[in-house]
Amino acid sequence: MPRLTNRMLGLVPVLVLTLAACGPGDAGDPTAQGDGVPAVADGLSAGLTGAGATFPDPVYQEWIGGFIAEQSGVSITYEPIGSGGGVEQFIARQTDFGGSDAFMTDEEIAAAEAAQGFEVLHIPTVFGAVALAYNVPGVDAGLVLDADTVAAIYLGDVTAWDDDAIAALNPDVELPDIPIIPAYRSDGSGTTSIFTTYMANESEEWADAIGAGKEVSWPTGVGGQGNDGVAAAIAQNEGGLGYVELSFAIETGLATAAVMNEDGKPVAPSLESTAAAADGIDIPDDLRFSILDVGGDAYPIAGATWVLAYTGGYDPAEADALRAFLTWALEEGDGTAEDLLYAPISDSLQERALANVERINEEG
Amino acid sequence: MSDQAPPGSTLRATGRGRRADPIFGYVLLTAGAAVLLILGLMVVYTTTDALPVLRREGLGFLTGTTWDPGVSRSAITGTYQALVFIFGTLMSSAIALVLAVPIAVGIALYLTDIAGPRIRRPLINLVEALAAVPSVIYGLWGLHFFSPHVLKPVGDLIVGAFGFVPFLSGPVINTSYFVAGNVLAIMILPIITAVAREVFEQVPDGERYAAYALGATRWEVIRHVVLHRGRPGVIGASMIGLGRALGETIAVAMLIGGAQRLNVGLFDQGESVAAKIVNTFQEAAPENILALTALGVVLFAVTVVVNLLARVVARRLEVAA
Numbered sequence: 222m223p224r225l226t227n228r229m230l231g232l233v234p235v236l237v238l239t240l241a242a243c244g245p246g247d248a249g250d251p252t253a254q255g256d257g258v259p260a261v262a263d264g265l266s267a268g269l270t271g272a273g274a275t276f277p278d279p280v281y282q283e284w285i286g287g288f289i290a291e292q293s294g295v296s297i298t299y300e301p302i303g304s305g306g307g308v309e310q311f312i313a314r315q316t317d318f319g320g321s322d323a324f325m326t327d328e329e330i331a332a333a334e335a336a337q338g339f340e341v342l343h344i345p346t347v348f349g350a351v352a353l354a355y356n357v358p359g360v361d362a363g364l365v366l367d368a369d370t371v372a373a374i375y376l377g378d379v380t381a382w383d384d385d386a387i388a389a390l391n392p393d394v395e396l397p398d399i400p401i402i403p404a405y406r407s408d409g410s411g412t413t414s415i416f417t418t419y420m421a422n423e424s425e426e427w428a429d430a431i432g433a434g435k436e437v438s439w440p441t442g443v444g445g446q447g448n449d450g451v452a453a454a455i456a457q458n459e460g461g462l463g464y465v466e467l468s469f470a471i472e473t474g475l476a477t478a479a480v481m482n483e484d485g486k487p488v489a490p491s492l493e494s495t496a497a498a499a500d501g502i503d504i505p506d507d508l509r510f511s512i513l514d515v516g517g518d519a520y521p522i523a524g525a526t527w528v529l530a531y532t533g534g535y536d537p538a539e540a541d542a543l544r545a546f547l548t549w550a551l552e553e554g555d556g557t558a559e560d561l562l563y564a565p566i567s568d569s570l571q572e573r574a575l576a577n578v579e580r581i582n583e584e585g
Numbered sequence: 586m587s588d589q590a591p592p593g594s595t596l597r598a599t600g601r602g603r604r605a606d607p608i609f610g611y612v613l614l615t616a617g618a619a620v621l622l623i624l625g626l627m628v629v630y631t632t633t634d635a636l637p638v639l640r641r642e643g644l645g646f647l648t649g650t651t652w653d654p655g656v657s658r659s660a661i662t663g664t665y666q667a668l669v670f671i672f673g674t675l676m677s678s679a680i681a682l683v684l685a686v687p688i689a690v691g692i693a694l695y696l697t698d699i700a701g702p703r704i705r706r707p708l709i710n711l712v713e714a715l716a717a718v719p720s721v722i723y724g725l726w727g728l729h730f731f732s733p734h735v736l737k738p739v740g741d742l743i744v745g746a747f748g749f750v751p752f753l754s755g756p757v758i759n760t761s762y763f764v765a766g767n768v769l770a771i772m773i774l775p776i777i778t779a780v781a782r783e784v785f786e787q788v789p790d791g792e793r794y795a796a797y798a799l800g801a802t803r804w805e806v807i808r809h810v811v812l813h814r815g816r817p818g819v820i821g822a823s824m825i826g827l828g829r830a831l832g833e834t835i836a837v838a839m840l841i842g843g844a845q846r847l848n849v850g851l852f853d854q855g856e857s858v859a860a861k862i863v864n865t866f867q868e869a870a871p872e873n874i875l876a877l878t879a880l881g882v883v884l885f886a887v888t889v890v891v892n893l894l895a896r897v898v899a900r901r902l903e904v905a906a
Contacts, residue, residue, distance in 0.1 A: 302867060303867030303868050304868055305867055305868040305869055305870065306867055306868075309871070326656065328656075328657065328658055328659075329658065332658055400756070402758065405843075406843075407838070407842075407843025407856065407860075407864050408838075408843075408863075408864035408865060408867075408868075409864065409865045409867060409868030409869065410868065411868075434656065435868040436654055436865055436868060436869075436873075438651075438652075438653055438845060439845055440846075441846075443758055443759075443760060443842055443843070443844070443854055444760075444842055444843015444844060444845070444854065444856070445760070445843065446724075446838050446839045446843065446864060449728075450728070450760075450839060450843075453728050453729065453759060453760075454758075454759060454760065457732070457733045457737075457759035458758050458759055
């Protein structure tokens with residue numbers, strides 16, 4: 222057996238690298254631009270990047286996984302950096318598509334169209350609802366609240382759980398005389414945006430004192446970081462009340478309140494009542510809408526999340542891949558969304574969303 | 586004068602060695618200059634970015650308590666005043682320091698003067714292991730275990746006994762300056778202990794033995810020799826710990842309570858500068874990002890001022906000693 226010299230040891234990495242380089246190459250280049258490269262019949266070939274909202278990230282990742290399992294020539298990455306960052310990157314065209322929990326403002330759309338020379342398309346993908354979770358000893362379920370009462374609580378006007386305003390909505394419930402500890406999100410988030418947009422629409426005092434947006438000014442209460450922070454503030458402090466994403470509330474088993482909708486009916490938050498929310502509202506042509514003044518069987522505190530795209534400026538292969546992905550997601554992705562506790566968009570809205578998807582890269 | 590090194594020596598006294606020396610000096614100079622350059626560039630760039638906000642708010646940026654961000658892409662439309670966050674940073678860091686320094690000094694003294702050799706090494710490793718825990722883990726552990734199961738009972742006791750004092754009035758909620766300060770204390774403990782231990786080890790053994798020879802007890806030796814000699818070093822260690830506490834981000838963001846009003850009680854909620862930045866920069870509009878940059882500049886300035894003050898205090902104590 223020859224002695225293992227240093228020189229022999231040095232050959233090992235060389236051999237390893239040589240073998241690796243001689244191995245089978247990649248099965249197709251997922252980032253091919255498509256120009257001049259004949260695409261396989263039926264097969265798409267492109268690399269897409271998206272960034273934005275964190276709220277729909279779980280369902281987007283599942284959709285991406287499902288789509289590229291069918292279309293192996295496509296690679297899609299979505300980075301949940303937040304709606305603000307997503308919109309900024311979309312305006313600067315550092316990504317192919319954006320994700321946002323709030324539709325772009327007129328100012329943002331003007332900036333995008335000025336910078337890129339193409340129209341901005343809003344494509345709603347799923348709905349989310351915001352549930353009001355509470356920790357009231359003795360009340361395990363079935364608490365009813367309405368917008369005026371919630372506004373009074375967060376403004377500091379109603380400070381105890383046995384206040385007349387709450388008792389009036391819950392005549393059969395034994396409410397203890399303990400202080401209410403309202404909790405809010407200390408970080409900027411789409412959940413806050415949905416909740417405050419609803420509240421500002423329902424209550425003038427709220428619109429004046431607190432306003433609406435991803436980050437607002439809270440006169441009183443405790444801030445929690447993320448859904449987890451708010452849930453901890455509710456669960457660990459007796460008398461806590463706070464707003465969390467519905468999917469989070471369902472997953473962690475928090476007690477949630479039924480909220481009075483426009484028709485005076487108290488509706489508990491669920492996937493069904495969330496999906497019903499967008500049915501009755503007037504959705505404008507550009508699909509930028511807020512879910513407000515909902516009645517019927519719908520839960521009133523809900524909002525949509527959008528994918529953002531342009532009407533031009535894509536490579537043909539990229540545009541084909543993006544359209545195919547979004548069409549697939551909207552048509553085939555309902556089951557996945559529901560499994561992950563997101564409410565898929567209604568059929569009528571889906572038709573209009575698909576029409577917008579068709580407009581991607583229409584100007585070339 | 587011989588240019589030759591002594592026989593058997595690996596030192597080079599030849600020309601090559603003589604050239605290497607100044608080159609080595611320049612390499613070290615470059616390293617030091619690079620650090621200063623990076624620091625200078627950071628300060629210059631962040632301050633330049635933040636100037637529109639700072640100019641608009643003026644001194645009110647430091648003394649006002651209204652933080653109301655706007656959503657504009659082109660102009661500054663919001664109100665940005667940082668006193669709530671500056672106060673939160675200073676308050677939580679002060680609590681951390683008050684709790685951590687005595688314990689850290691105690692651990693360091695135990696390790697240098699009392700512990701036997703067999704227990705020293707494992708204990709040193711254990712304390713330094715605390716420094717390896719990521720900040721977010723401290724935050725999660727603090728939020729889900731330490732606050733509800735340890736700090737709330739302690740807080741309730743304090744409020745029960747001293748609640749009539751406005752500073753110590755309740756109610757005790759799961760997040761507050763108290764909670765953030767306690768977890769911060771645990772986070773800065775390892776670094777203060779490590780530096781203090783080094784400092785106490787530097788105290789000459791001769792002085793210790795002399796004190797023992799004069800009949801001093803162990804406590805008297807520690808008090809009059811070790812602590813006395815080590816005081817500037819302990820202050821230095823505390824400053825390092827304070828610097829860490831001032832900048833600590835995630836754990837504080839999870840534990841300080843995210844308040845937007847200036848609250849001054851120990852068990853009240855607040856917000857720190859770093860926590861505000863990390864909480865809001867992702868969803869922030871362009872003008873808000875400039876304001877957050879201004880917050881960063883302010884934090885940097887606060888850290889520098891606090892360090893300077895500490896050096897002045899240390900100098901005074903040294904002179905008085």
